[in-house]
Amino acid sequence: MKSKYFLIFLMVLAIFANCKRVMVPPAIDLKTLEPVGMITFKCNVPGNLAEYVTQKFIEQSTKDQKLVKFVQLGKEENLLKEIEQQTLDINAIKTIADKYKVKSIVSGEIEISDIHPKINVVPGLWYVGAQADVSATLIVRLIDGADGYTIWSKSARAKRTVGHVSFMSKGHFSFDAEDPENAYGPLAEELIKKVTKDFRVTYHW
DSSP states (O other): HHHHHHHHHHHHHHHHHHHHOOOOOOOSOOGGOEEEEEEEEEEESSBBBHHHHHHHHHHHSSSSTTTOEEEEEEHHHHHHHHHTTTOOOOHHHHHHHHHHOEEEEEEEEEEEEEEEEEEEOTTTOHHHHEEEEEEEEEEEEEETTOOOEEEEEEEEEEEEEEEEOOOOOOGGGGOOOOOOHHHHHHHHHHHHHHHHHGGGEEEEO
């Protein structure tokens, strides 16, 4: 009986040995779209979560596509003030692309919902630093700087426990950690890996 299982094991090994892992290049070649302007993601809660996820997006997008030029453009509201526009429409995109000499622009937003804080309330304090279970949705667009049309878009959703959540007055929350990697790392990693799949190498058997 043992010899029978051993033969089956050898057959399985032989099958895998004859299978070659094929590398599939990224679906989106960022080199053809550089320099890429990166607008800091917007977020519906205050704090440094948006800046942290923005930086992680750049890191993951260039993980398999080395030396792609990204130009960090800052926050959308500041960009719009500079070019005297109200919204990030086609004209605004074309103006920003021309001003900063970028070929394409990335913009996106993080929507935080279903916040369930884990708080030990201390009398006399107006806010308490705590953990919370949150649901987050990240929506990202890659836009052609020449005509303002969307080239690519992707969204992802994740639910995680995050740290350093401040419960403010009137039910408001703030995500502002000195160590974002520790506080938001798992949440950001899950969201970013999902939305940057088209920028990374994959393997098929």
